[in-house]
Amino acid sequence: MKSNENQMRSSGGKVQEFYTKRALSYESLYVKRLGWGRELDTFFSDSDYLQSSLKVLDAGCGTGVITRTLNKVALKKGYEDIEFHAFDLTQGMLDIFQMHIEEKEIKNVKLQQADVLKIESLPENWNDYDLIISSALLEYIPKEQISNALINLKKLLKNGGKMLIFITRRNFITNITGKLWWKTNLFKDDQFHRELQDVGFNKIQQRNLHSKWSKYIMVFEVIK
């Protein structure tokens, strides 16, 4: 038991170290140059996940591309009073997000450093979410802990709330790129579908990204 705990601690520690060193390059390479930010903009502009007065959680927010995009789309569509909470394991990623919040004088986003496997460290009112987004987070959770991460996210969702999960699809290319970037956990569509069923989600649908990203990233929508 002890060695399992140590293993988990060290795996979280390694991820943190990895992203602390790469926070700036993640934002400039992945979000900007490779176009992850633009892809999300198209996806959320064309969808109807947002409406006024929602409470939204961005789990494993990194430098904040999900919340930043949702906030922009919400403003464009005239939705008001949306409250965003976002957490991440790596303070260095949150610092970049915080700089953006200050630069743009954004008032409706709160950040917190936290581990998806230890949600008890989140502030007391961080629960009962209408919408939770987890984007490129679960790849970094040890496989034997994925169900715990999903159970925790499910606890934070209100009854009838929606969760949207963006997760890397296992294929020939991602097997190679995953290993070059980080030894991420990769799933095929049916494997991840089963993970969701195993933690008690029964309203599960798959969505598609629009461009080349759809080959590499799966999008699952679940309702509690």
Ligand SMILES: C[S@@+](CC[C@H](N)C(=O)[O-])C[C@H]1O[C@@H](n2cnc3c(N)ncnc32)[C@H](O)[C@@H]1O
């Ligand atoms: C690939 S980045 C994704 C960031 C952002 N969601 C996006 O779509 O650009 C993965 C992020 O997951 C965070 N992360 C990894 N393990 C985590 C954990 N156990 N709890 C919370 N965040 C974690 C990392 O710190 C990193 O910022």
